[in-house]
Amino acid sequence: MPAVAPASGPRSVAMRATLAGTAVSVLLILAIVFGSRLLQDFDSALLPYAVATVFLAFGVAYRYTVWISSPGARRLFGQGWRSLFSAANFRRAPTALPKMIATYLGFQKFLGARSHARWGAHQLIFWGCILAAAITFPLTWGWFTFTSGSGSGPGYEMRIWGFKVLGFDSLSVVGWLMFHGLDIAAVLVIPGASYFLWRRMKDRGAITGQRFAYDLVPLIALIVISVTGLLLTFSSIFLHGGGYQFLAVLHMVSVVFTLIYIPFGKFFHIVQRPAAVGMQLFKYTARQDEQVFPCKRCGQPIDTAPYVENLQGTMRDLKLDFDAWAQYCPRCKRVLRGTAYLSHVKKGFK
Numbered sequence: 053m054p055a056v057a058p059a060s061g062p063r064s065v066a067m068r069a070t071l072a073g074t075a076v077s078v079l080l081i082l083a084i085v086f087g088s089r090l091l092q093d094f095d096s097a098l099l100p101y102a103v104a105t106v107f108l109a110f111g112v113a114y115r116y117t118v119w120i121s122s123p124g125a126r127r128l129f130g131q132g133w134r135s136l137f138s139a140a141n142f143r144r145a146p147t148a149l150p151k152m153i154a155t156y157l158g159f160q161k162f163l164g165a166r167s168h169a170r171w172g173a174h175q176l177i178f179w180g181c182i183l184a185a186a187i188t189f190p191l192t193w194g195w196f197t198f199t200s201g202s203g204s205g206p207g208y209e210m211r212i213w214g215f216k217v218l219g220f221d222s223l224s225v226v227g228w229l230m231f232h233g234l235d236i237a238a239v240l241v242i243p244g245a246s247y248f249l250w251r252r253m254k255d256r257g258a259i260t261g262q263r264f265a266y267d268l269v270p271l272i273a274l275i276v277i278s279v280t281g282l283l284l285t286f287s288s289i290f291l292h293g294g295g296y297q298f299l300a301v302l303h304m305v306s307v308v309f310t311l312i313y314i315p316f317g318k319f320f321h322i323v324q325r326p327a328a329v330g331m332q333l334f335k336y337t338a339r340q341d342e343q344v345f346p347c348k349r350c351g352q353p354i355d356t357a358p359y360v361e362n363l364q365g366t367m368r369d370l371k372l373d374f375d376a377w378a379q380y381c382p383r384c385k386r387v388l389r390g391t392a393y394l395s396h397v398k399k400g401f402k
Contacts, residue, residue: 065117065118065121066118068117068121069113069114069115069117069118069121070114072113072114072116072117073109073110073111073113073114073117074110075113076109076110076112076113077106077107077109077110077113079109080105080106080109081106083193084102084193084194087193087194087195087213088193088194088195089194089213089214091194092194092214093194093195093197093211093214094193094194095191095194098191098192100304100308101188101192101304101307101308101311102192102193103308104307104308104311104312105189105192105193105311107311107312108311108312108314108315111312111314111315111316112314112315112320112323114315115315115316115320115323116323116324119324123366123369123370124366124369124370127362127365127366127369128327128331128362128366129327129330131330131331131334131358131362132327132328132329132330132331132333132334133330134330134334135330135331135333135334136149136329136330136333141333145336148333148336149329149333152329152332152333152336153329156328156329156332157325157326157329159175160174160175160178169247170247170248170251172244173243173244173245173247173248174244174248175244176240176241176243176244177240177241177244177245177248177274179240180236180237180238180239180240180241180244180278181237181241181274181322183233183234183236183237183240184234184237184238184241187233187234187237188234188307190212195212195213196210196211196212197210197211197214198210198211198230199211206221206222206223206227207219207220207221207222208220208221208222208227208230210230232285234281235281235282235285237278238277238278238279238281238282239278239282241274241275241277241278242275242278242279245271245274245275245278246275248271249268249271249272249275252267252268252271265317266317266318267318269313269317270310270313270317270318270319273306273309273310273313274310276302276306277303277306277307277310280299280302280303280306281303283295283299284296284299284300284303287299334358334359335355335356335358335359343356343357343358344356344357345357345359345360345379347379347380347381347384348379348380348384349380349381349384349387349388350381350383350384352381354378354379354380354381360378360379363375363378364376364378
């Protein structure tokens, strides 16, 4: 009889990931249909963008399911969610979660420790993409609409799911910001992506390990999207629509490609990063309780005791036979390896 694949094998994981991706895609399609009032507010010209977001939803759910199916990620994911919903943690440190969301997700202070220039460039890309996504996705899905009673302005109404939210004059500052939000996002993204692209071309350390499809294509895609978006505005204002159709197609292709690429390339870390907040909270609350694990050899603190125990459990799940090494600090690990080499390997050459 043929061998039966274990329930936790690759085939089972792929099946769960496919079901998760399909479920999320169907939910998004339903949200588009009902959010646009049965497609009444849906702009058919934006159909390629909407289809790309459905593929994006499937890809993100698929890869996320595969990611958290591995023993290490599953343990960290579980610990993170338990920390997020722990009433004891909230009582112990009520401001910890919003502070970590602001510093770890929003301002990404951990990047500043590496390089202020990289931090600044990353902030430009991050906030530019957040702004672009906040505008593009609801418009693409027909959730946001801008309507004018006269048909050509200057008075406009912004509606969400058919309900009026804001009325504004298109010639006012608010109106300018409303209609040029994507241009502002492009102006933020271009210098940030250009810096990282320049660094990828010049920095020897970055060049050594970079891959074109993984490291360079995302940056090029961001620049192409931003530049073509600005050129669309330039064409409509200064060229009376000259070349607008070609630029619109080029912009659409670049956006659709990037949306489909996100789950399977470097941009996937955007989806992974929020899960790390729970793990940071898990470590932070343990430190508040002074649950620090000392190195077994030198006594210096390694990390929180729950985190070390979690790491050892992951090693056992992966059937690695060196989980005891998690009890030593990096320096003592090097010393112990050197001592073992001198005692066992070099000794054999005498």
